[in-house]
Amino acid sequence: MDDQPTPDPTMTRIIEAVQVGQTGDPTRARQLLTALWDEIGASGDALHRCTLAHYLADLQDTPEVELVWDERALAAATDLTDERAQQHHHTLQVRGFLPSLHLNLADVHRRLRDTARARAHLTTARSLAEHLPTDQYGDLVRAGIQHVDQALAAGSTQRLDSRPATAG
Template identity: 65%
Template structure:
């Protein structure tokens, strides 16, 4: 995500570089870099850094339990995040656009772990926040993922 902020954020730059490395197939190396960065910044650091790190670390885990823990950390960090902070990174970014994706990730993780009740609860939260998404490719991607999740969920009787 390009930043139009006046000064580059070195931590966000490192996160983006590690994520891009993971997207090239070097998931283990990306996970190692992001985990080291997580250890470096600590639990009291910038909520944007923690949310972004945890969100991307979840996708790089080898087990569903580990993925769930990172997804939960991302959601916990977003609760401390403010629009003022996100907009210092990217002027148009608002905290509310994080929520549908974070809730959807938790729903998906719980579904794959065989926990239908929390999966449905998080899916309902994701759906409740869809209107907050921008009308852009990111918003379309998250809306489509929610629709796909519902279509793939045999326990969701609303689709029948």
């Protein structure tokens, strides 16, 4: 097998919209991704929903709205199978998404001052991250866990400089 993803026009559009946000136009990226969400709907392809919601969470102006998208991403991941993920890229496994999704939820609950839920999601993220490989992605998620843990311990509700949501 090669390392190239199987062509998926929706995933291509998602990636293009995310790149718009990364190059400095988060408002336009949010518009593009929201339009895609409206097209696929809340019961559409689980890979698309998970990916869209994950990135849309990062683009929100308030933690309350970010929480909605983070919860949608995790819910979509529960509907996602390895088989479907591997249709996009043969190396993807759902369990690889979960530490980052729980990390995002821990961070947003921390910013919303819901420390009990933040700690619960952080514990889950830490446990799931034990299964991540020692590579750039795994290291980024583990660093995000430490960063959110430190902010939680300090009682900080500020947005972190290195958003853990960019980990996955």
